[in-house]
Every structure is written in C-alpha cells, then in structure tokens.
Amino acid sequence: MRTIRTFAATAGAMLLLYAGTTLAQGIKMPAPSPTQTIKQDFALSNIELNYSRPLKNGRVIMGDLVPYGKVWRTGANSATTITFGDDVNFGGVAVKAGKYGLLSIPGAQSWTIILTSSLDVTSPAAYKQENDIARVQVKPVASPFAQESFTIEFENVRSNSVVLALSWDKTKVPVVIKADIDDKITAQINDAMQSADKKPYFQAAVYYYENGKDLTKAVEWINEAAAQSPEAFWVWYQKARINAKAKNTAVAKEAAQKSIELATTAKNDDYVTLNKKLLATLK
Incomplete structure (x- = not known):
C-alpha cells in the first residue's frame, strides 16, 4: 500500500513538473536589449543598420559598463552591422558599397569607430584588426540629457551627406558619411x-x-x-x-x-x- 502511495505521489510530482516545464516553454518574453533595424534612403540607394539596444538601468555607462580602451560591439547581443548601397566616404575614409561590422573603441576624449569585414564580432577576443576596412577617430559630444536606451540614428540627412550618431547616457558620437553622386x-x-x-x-x-x-x-x-x-x-x-x-x-x-x-x-x-x-x- 505504501508503495502504491509513493508511486502515485511521484507520478503526480512528475506530472506537475512536466506541466510547469510545458508552460514555461510557451512563455514569450521581451528581449532585455531589443534589436532594431533602420533603413535610411541616402544618395542613390540607402543605408541599413542592424543593432541591439541595451538600457542604462541606473548603471554607470561610459568607462564602466562600456569600458574605455577596449573593442565594443557597439550594442548588445549579436554583432552590429551596417550596409551601404553606394560607395561612401566614412569619416574621411573611402568605403565600397557592401555590408560591414560596426565596432568602436570608446574613450573619454576620443572614440575609434571601426568598419570591419567580420560580421560576427561580439567580444574583444573575436576582433582582428587586419580585417578593418575603415578606422576613424571621432570626438564625443556631451549631451544635455541622459539617453536611457543605447541609440544609433541618422541625423542631418541630405542628398549626399548624413551623420551616423551613436548615443547613450550623456554621450553622443557623430560620424559623417558622404557620397559623391x-x-x-x-x-x-x-x-x-x-x-x-x-x-x-x-x-x-x-x-x-x-x-x-x-x-x-x-x-x-x-x-x-x-x-x-x-x-x-x-x-x-x-x-x-x-x-x-x-x-x-x-x-x-x-x-x-x-x-x-x-x-x-x-x-x-x-x-x-x-x-x-x-x-x-x-x-
């Protein structure tokens, strides 16, 4: 009799565990750092950007969560990528039309913005400088207000020039992109x-x-x-x-x-x- 009760209890617990697992597998949760894809008409085609947007959440960002002097994937989760439909001048460097990884090396006084042929760099260890397509120095600009979500956007869009602006917390990093059309x-x-x-x-x-x-x-x-x-x-x-x-x-x-x-x-x-x-x- 005791064996039967033990079996029944065990079976019941397993059933509850299975049911709980099934329910858990069916729950869809929002990503903590949601991805965003932006497609901006520019020159005679467009620029497409794909990246993830981490939140500040009360943390110290520049120099802490985003350390100075180290390669950053310029976002969260997967690698950040940018695709140019036309040949462009990226921060003063000629770049052919195509898809590139967008990386950065933050600094208190200057940022290094990198376009790489590698499309899967998500950590400093995976970065190889020999794959750089463009490497430009940009001076960060202090923002008057704190940006909660990391944001990359296109500003001052003109027929042959646009500013790619990276913003988080109170820091903005603008990169000028031009096209000779x-x-x-x-x-x-x-x-x-x-x-x-x-x-x-x-x-x-x-x-x-x-x-x-x-x-x-x-x-x-x-x-x-x-x-x-x-x-x-x-x-x-x-x-x-x-x-x-x-x-x-x-x-x-x-x-x-x-x-x-x-x-x-x-x-x-x-x-x-x-x-x-x-x-x-x-x-």
Missing part, C-alpha cells in the same frame, strides 16, 4: 537630354540650381519645363527661384505671380505663401 546624376541628365522622348527638364533644372551648377542651363531647362506643364504651380515657383538666382528679376517676378494664380486656383496655400516670400526678396 554628382558625376552619376550629371551623366544621367546628359544621357536623358540626348535620348529621352520627354526630357526631364524640371528635375535637371532644379538639380543644377540646388547644386550650384550651370545657371544658364538651369534657366533654359526650367523654361522648357514650364512650357511642358503650364498649369503646374510648383514648376512656375521653381522658375521664379532659378531666374531670381540668375538675376533675371523681371522674369522671376512674372513667374512667381503666375505660380500664385495657379496655386490659388488649386487651393494650395503653401505655394501662395512661398511665392509671396520670394517676391518680397525681389527688388
């Missing part, structure tokens, strides 16, 4: 002007205007664009801007007035305001 765009414009049935006059004119290129060409092309799209108030606004820069004041005023008329009919107050501001600068 002017030759590619100019070549596309030249090809299109020679072969396209409907030539990209508007895009070409605005690009030349915004990038300080041949204003005579920009004026010629924006005039053609306005002829192609006579009801497009945004085209007339750009015609006014380009001619204003070319010192063709009378033409610029006429174009701005035309843009106001068309924008008013289209009930687009934004362009009405833009043109009025432009007219106020024309003497």
